[in-house]
Amino acid sequence: MEQIIRKQTRKVMCGNVEIGGDAPITVQSMTNTFTKNIRSTVNQILALEEVGCEIIRVAVADMEDAEAIKEIKKQIHIPIVADIHFDYRLAIKSIENGIDKLRINPGNIGSIERVQKVVEAAKPREIPIRIGVNVGSIHKDILEKYNGQPTSQGMVESALEHVEILENLDYNNIVISLKGTDIKMTVDAYKIMSQKVNYPLHVGITHSGTLFDGSIRSSIGVGSLLLDGIGDTMRISLTDDPREEVKVAREILKSLGLRNFGINYITCPTCGRTKINIIELSKKIQEGLKDFNKPITVAIMGCAVNGPGEARQSDIGIAGGIGEALLFKKGVIIRKIKEEDIVKTLVEEINQM
Template sequence: MTGDHQVMIGNAMLGKGFPVLIQTMYDSALPKEGEALDELLRRIGKLNAMGCDIIRFSYPSKDDQDSFSYICKRSPIPVVADIHFDYQLALDAIACGCQKIRINPGNIGARWKVDEVVKSAKDHNVAIRIGLNSGSLPKGNDPVPTLMCNTALTYLSWFEQAHFYNTVVSLKASDTEVTLEANRLFAKLSDYPLHLGVTEAGSVVSAITRSTWALGQLLSEGIGNTLRISITGDIETEVQAGVELLRTLGLRKKGIRVVSCPRCGRHSFDSQGFLESIESDLLMMDKDLTVAIMGCQVNGPGEAKAADLAITGIGNSIFLYEKGTLIKKVTQQDAKAALLEAIEHA
């Protein structure tokens, strides 16, 4: 999207003309046991099926070396190490096989330490994200968006002096207007790819609202190459929100679009409970379909006409439609299996 500069993260390419990618960040300490690590890999696989393209891990200690190496070698998507303060941890994470590291050069220490990290990243073909948050900037009298932008440009000049260009930049704030202004300013001055996010955005409702407001505007303006919807909650929800944002903007086509009604006093089919029971299955299905899940026969038939597949019900009688035509009547107990089968064959 932003500019012509291209960055490679494992097998993923960022830059103008390439898809906007979705990231999340693992929400716990890395497990130590093999069985738990394999379970984590299965979770990453599920996240990938839902639409996640890149996953980031905190790397706070060399005690995580074995576990992190195990994940880096086996993850189905590129792995990012999040590093703070200790440049030796960055060097260690690169040696573990990650495809990208995230650092704030300003808290790594002396310039020579930053240069060591850049040299290692270059030698190992690892990308670097310069990650700047509004709360971790050098002192200055400029407005925060300007200070963020100028600081990023300074760090980029350091990297370029070392002939390193495989760099992504993120300029994040909990204030949506600061986020908007900083990224717009940077996009005018540089063609390096941007990772978008509103940091510390809160719980599900506030995080998705703030992030959609800011990131939706930037993406609509052609600014941004990767994103994370940062939520105090499940990382699966972060991925789901990111996918839905990109689909709403027309930037991602694959995946099932769900249309469902808010429950009201007319409902005799528990559409809310049904959606909760089937949503994780729908999120992992690589089909470009619209599926309507309606609670009663008032709006159900109308929505069914506009959807590829639709389901609604009266009591224990559940009606399945395909492109507006009733194709099957089943019980509530069989409704989930019937819908999934219809999607599979659509």
């Protein structure tokens, strides 16, 4: 796979996880529990950890949520981000209770004095602040500048206003996000921003939809940015179980070769040449290899016409025939396998690799 060259940004630390620089692109999600409900919040975070979530964000809507962070932090294993709007006191309390990162817009929490108090609490603890601008939070004056309509340039200008507030307070432990529902507007905004700053960028398409349509929209938007080397951390926003967000994010990164998360499958879409039930066969093979974590590429092809040739880049694979399949490695045919032995043989071969 051709290598993607990432834009180099400055590195920040979110707890023990690196964001930016040469660090791997990290996968985030957000809980949908009431943070003050410690048990349900912890249980959801632990479930997210199991599917590979690396940073988790929680909503801090009141002081009870902020107080809960202290206990939640004791029971989880990944960095936790406090999502705060308007009330600087919630940010300070979250910092005091061990938060690893803040999501807050300095321009939305009142006076410079209030922002300074947040910075004074965050600075000695080296807590990064994520400035998150979306189409609904563009400053009114900037909206008017662009005829009252959200634009990619307007999103960037609004974010830079918030950045300037922190920089004027001598604080540059910053991450920026520019999420919108319009894919092109969002992608353009990130591209503009990537030319203006070297702060790490948190990428995503906001309110992208349910599992099916949201995964497609996010894959197009986030995938476009990642292909251009833009993005240091990411969240796929779906109207579904947060675990699905993590699964989709990991699959995007795996598909682009940016992270190694176990097996990458190349599977045949089937056609009239297919003489074997490739759909059921694919399901059985993936089930048999669900616990295999080595970064290899496995091809499951429907016929010998395209199998070994089209899947030449795969490490191992099969190409179906009438009652049998060809086993191949790196495009080279090794031997034939009876249909009833395909799953067993392929799983055994892979486990020996």
